[in-house]
């Protein structure tokens with residue numbers, strides 16, 4: 001990676017801005033070589049997963065770009081004296097990719113979600129070209145899915161299977177994918193489809209979007225946020241940049 005990086009629990013990620021991330025994507029598409037760039041977002045929850053999961057850490061190390069998503073990664077990076085300049089997350093990036101008019105394929109979410117996201121995005125951003133959309137519950141049918149993606153010939157493939165499943169899937173199939181850029185986007189398609197409403201703007205400004213997510217899905221997200229956030233900060237104090245030795 002030729003870029004400014006921070007490192008938390010052995011995971012290196014970019015400290016750059018959203019415009020830099022977009023430049024990277026546009027350059028990858030412009031170059032039109034045979035390489036498919038692997039990009040990922042990392043938030044506090046992902047870093048907690050990476051703390052425990054050595055395979056996920058290894059896969060993130062193979063990524064061409066890892067972007068710092070949210071307040072947790074920013075706090076950790078600032079504490080470690082490598083502050084990030086921006087919150088580079090999928091929800092803010094998606095409209096920018098759409099406005100740029102890229103050919104995008106959506107993979108992930110429950111049946112119907114990616115298709116609904118495609119309809120909404122096309123209605124909102126007439127410039128975008130969504131060249132395919134399908135759900136993310138395709139276990140064992142990877143080859144068929146990859147064939148469909150490659151036939152649709154997208155420039156950007158968004159894979160929303162949740163972390164770390166999506167990153168492991170991307171790393172396993174990277175050499176078979178013919179797109180220019182593939183990005184793991186977690187639950188982004190649920191938001192883009194309108195299935196899960198986003199937090200109001202004022203909450204986003206105060207950087208407490210996670211409290212809204214917790215209110216929407218308290219059972220599923222209790223462990224992730226109420227236990228996960230303090231645990232994450234504790235681990236940053238304890239281990240900082242270093243991967244834990246015992247995992």
Ligand code: UDP
Pocket residue numbers: 045107108109110135136137138160161162163165185186187188189190
């Ligand atoms: N998902 C999927 N295939 C699977 C498991 C999950 O497409 O086999 C989708 C799920 O429907 C949801 C997303 O992956 O849209 C995971 O969302 P979550 O908010 O947990 O992901 P995160 O953003 O935390 O990685």
